[in-house]
Amino acid sequence: MAARAGTDQYTVRTALRCRQLYTLVACVALVAAMAVGPVSAGAPDSDARILARLQARIAALNAQAARIEDADAVRKLQRAYGYYIDKGYWGEAAALFADDATMEIGVDGVYVGQARIRERLMLDGGGNPGPGLPFGQIYHRMQLQPVVDVAPDGATAKGRWREIALLGHYHQDAEWGAGVYENEYVKQHGVWKIWKLHYYPSFLAPYDSGWAKLKPVTGDWKSAAGEALPADRPPTVRYEPFPATFTPPFHYQNPVSGR
């Protein structure tokens, strides 16, 4: 019944337009057709264009869904990175990177390729090969507040993240860490990988006195891991951490003003 009502509606509306547009011949034919019986609205030739349009709409919606799926995959990737390093899974974390990936940490410089990235991750985490952490260590680096933008071609993506970290060793030391990532991701053979990781540490503060008592850095403020394992390339951005004011560059324009 619903289909028939739809057909009638179509006929009437079409007829009205026909009159307006003086295509009387067609209208007469239409009326004649009605008199004969139900209009075969679904005749194969007639709805070919409807079907084509529907197919095109489905394709466009699939592309829209794919963008969300890609952003989800990138978020999963970065969160998985966090969960691996938290627990001393350096190999698993390094495997999330593309073969030609880079990792840049603060002013330490740029590490190139999975092997070097793994080495640096391990050193940052205390040097224990793992997987796992030694007794007494906490190494919790939370990956938070994503702003992920997938490129229109769906082949690359960029993401800004915030890290808050609980670090230390039982009866030895405790620290708060904080910083921002501006990362790039690449999709290779359908799999998203970390392509360029760039972590801008904001501070590493001893637990007792906290971040407010930190003194400005002087000169080269390379980390201990950066000293022990010199990077392959110099840093692309030189800056000073808190208490200096520094804003890691944004990969995106202002979401409202576009500036």
Next chain:
Amino acid sequence: MTYRSRSAGTLAACILGGALALGASAATTAATATAATTTAAASAEERSLEIRQLRESVARSAQALALLTSHEQIERLQAAYGYYIDKGLWDSAAALFSRHATYEYGQRGVYVGRAHIRKALALMGPEGLEQGELNDYPMLQPIIDVAPDNRTAKARWRSDVMLAKDGKGQWGEGEYENEYVNEDGIWKISKLHFYVTFFADYERGWGAGDIPLAGPSVALPPDRPPTEIYRSLPGIYVPPYHYGNPVAAAVPSIEQDVQGPADLPADLVALQASANALAHRVELLEDRAQIEKIQRAYGYYVDKAQWPDVAQLFAADGTYEIGGRGIFIGPKRVLEYLVTGLGPIGISTRTGQLLNHQQFQGIVDVAPDGKTAQGRWTAFIMGGSGRTGLWGDALYENTYVKESGIWKFKTVRAAFNMYAPYQGGWRDGAVPNTRPDSFLPPPDLPPSQLYLTYPSFYVLPFHYPNPVTGRPAPPPNPAAGGVAPMSLYAPR
């Protein structure tokens, strides 16, 4: 056909329609009045019905995708807001508001309009901040609900605030209940309301170092007084939720596959398959969003000891296992455990209790059939009552089930990683939290796994293989991990 007449609605459509009718007429005339004609007419009607169903299915997918896309944009918008606030970029932050938006922070009153909001933001400090000023407002644990018309939205967020000025540090925490408006395809903040749970002096922490809320600024009076009067810790206030319980108040989603007749022509079969595939694909995205909502709502309910709401999130046979305390089966037992083991319903106003059970870093994987899902989450905990604060850190590995179109908790399992007193933190203290013998009521089943918390090492198995290699993570190397003698648990 209504779609065609609506969208095309032109001379061309008319001529085509006429020509079509002519053709049909000729065909009908040519045909003899036999059963064959009846069948042709019926299948034409079937065909038209099928096309109509397909169009409706695609329209539903389009609508759902529009809302999901808005959900993404709003999450991005609020995250971007946080990154600007961090750095004192007031102009950039103010630009995210709609022209007549409102802004309310704690008990400082309501500022109306983008220009006034820009000035109110600057009450936090000079543009760009000065050396030694920290103004970190992470934007966390979002629950975003876009209105079905895709024009407005509401969201709850939280922030763990880290401040510094003049060599003094502060911790803070609070919830946002915000509103957003879609103006010509661009989402803007139309209402920002930050409810402060607490601010505390860094060195003394919450409990001992609570800082009362500031009232309205004299230098820059707000347009309106605070909409709600409350105190921060040791006062207790539950900012109203814009959403109902995501399980008890959920609207079931219905399977909407288009089912055509068996003798459908090939072109429609193909179209039906792609429309159904799209609908399924979109539904999986909706599933992921709904599961995130359940997990984050769980955190907000635990924050305020709203145990009945927590229990309602579970399937009838859902299980709850936290901190190595055994397994409780079903909402009734979950509720009994929470009330007996963790305290009465409703957070205590008497002692200034803090139970922040923040749900971060979710990895949710929905099974391809859309009936079950798994999720790994970090719980970052700020606890304590009276004069003592407590840090906590836990991992969840949960499973979810879709029953009659509603997602619920199937198994909730948390492994505590670290609990430490505020004073001295995790350097000095480690509070054991895996004592299956130390609580009431008795569980329905023993713990699925005995493990030790910090300073020992334990990792909950990952529910997902490595996202790049596709291989499962190996078990931890025993040589890397340590086992803690219980004597080491005593705070120094």
